[in-house]
Amino acid sequence: MALLEINNLGISFGGLRAVDAFNLKIEKGQLYGLIGPNGAGKTTAFNLLTGVYKPSQGRVLLDGEDITGKSVIEINRTGVARTFQNIRLFHELPVLDNVKVGLHNQMEYSTLAGILRLPKYRKVEKEMNQKAMELLKVFDLDGDAETLAGNLPYGKQRKLEIARALATNPKLLLLDEPAAGMNPNETKELMDTIRFIRDEFDMTILLIEHDMKLVGGICEELTVLSFGQILAQGETSAVLKDPKVITAYLGE
Numbered sequence: 286m287a288l289l290e291i292n293n294l295g296i297s298f299g300g301l302r303a304v305d306a307f308n309l310k311i312e313k314g315q316l317y318g319l320i321g322p323n324g325a326g327k328t329t330a331f332n333l334l335t336g337v338y339k340p341s342q343g344r345v346l347l348d349g350e351d352i353t354g355k356s357v358i359e360i361n362r363t364g365v366a367r368t369f370q371n372i373r374l375f376h377e378l379p380v381l382d383n384v385k386v387g388l389h390n391q392m393e394y395s396t397l398a399g400i401l402r403l404p405k406y407r408k409v410e411k412e413m414n415q416k417a418m419e420l421l422k423v424f425d426l427d428g429d430a431e432t433l434a435g436n437l438p439y440g441k442q443r444k445l446e447i448a449r450a451l452a453t454n455p456k457l458l459l460l461d462e463p464a465a466g467m468n469p470n471e472t473k474e475l476m477d478t479i480r481f482i483r484d485e486f487d488m489t490i491l492l493i494e495h496d497m498k499l500v501g502g503i504c505e506e507l508t509v510l511s512f513g514q515i516l517a518q519g520e521t522s523a524v525l526k527d528p529k530v531i532t533a534y535l536g537e
């Protein structure tokens with residue numbers, strides 16, 4: 286059974302069919318790329334998958350469970366985490382606390398236990414700190430744990446967003462143009478980290494990029510969107526040779 290199965294998903298904004306007849310199957314542990322020019326419908330597809338928008342048609346199954354039309358929180362609890370095209374961090378909070386926000390979703394203790402700082406709460410809090418630090422190490426951010434997120438350089442903020450998404454212990458990680466605004470060195474380092482996350486945590490990752498070379502370099506399979514429609518889909522090497530894809534990208 287595929288970890289993610291999308292059938293005939295679609296949504297319109299006014300007369301604009303932003304995503305139409307969208308089908309996708311991703312196996313567990315796959316690093317999958319979703320590419321297409323600006324305005325193709327990539328972010329809208331993520332918004333449909335994560336409950337930000339309700340689809341006007343189609344179905345989404347995660348690990349066999351129907352999550353179509355569920356709320357953002359329900360879908361996150363079911364195991365879908367994402368990052369955003371425009372960074373959304375808690376800028377006034379330290380780096381460590383940004384990751385702990387993700388962990389709080391998973392931890393079981395009552396608010397009262399937290400307010401009274403009962404022993405159980407303190408034990409959980411200690412475990413959270415450890416887990417958050419481990420995640421920061423993966424992204425080489427452990428040295429910045431006490432820095433306010435807003436004071437981090439841009440490339441590190443992008444990495445922190447991924448660390449926070451991973452803290453929710455997702456089954457599926459959605460990354461929306463994680464390399465946007467990065468310089469070539471930062472981008473290469475980030476792609477290595479994404480591959481590492483897949484290998485180390487056996488994470489299933491759906492990666493949005495508009496740079497075809499970047500995604501082609503690390504993803505086994507690709508879907509190419511154009512004007513809300515699937516232009517090509519399948520193994521990366523075949524998709525990149527597809528004349529329809531080449532023509533669509535010649536204008537870039």
Ligand SMILES: Nc1ncnc2c1ncn2[C@@H]1O[C@H](COP(=O)(O)OP(=O)(O)O)[C@@H](O)[C@H]1O
Nearest residue numbers: 298301303321322323324325326327328329330
């Ligand atoms: N909330 C919205 N209301 C109206 N139009 C939208 C909305 N969200 C996205 N769109 C439109 O849908 C199309 C696809 O947008 P988007 O998914 O952001 O593209 P991409 O991420 O591939 O650049 C664009 O034409 C965009 O203007």
Ligand SMILES: [Mg+2]
Nearest residue numbers: 327328329370
């Ligand atoms: Mg987008």
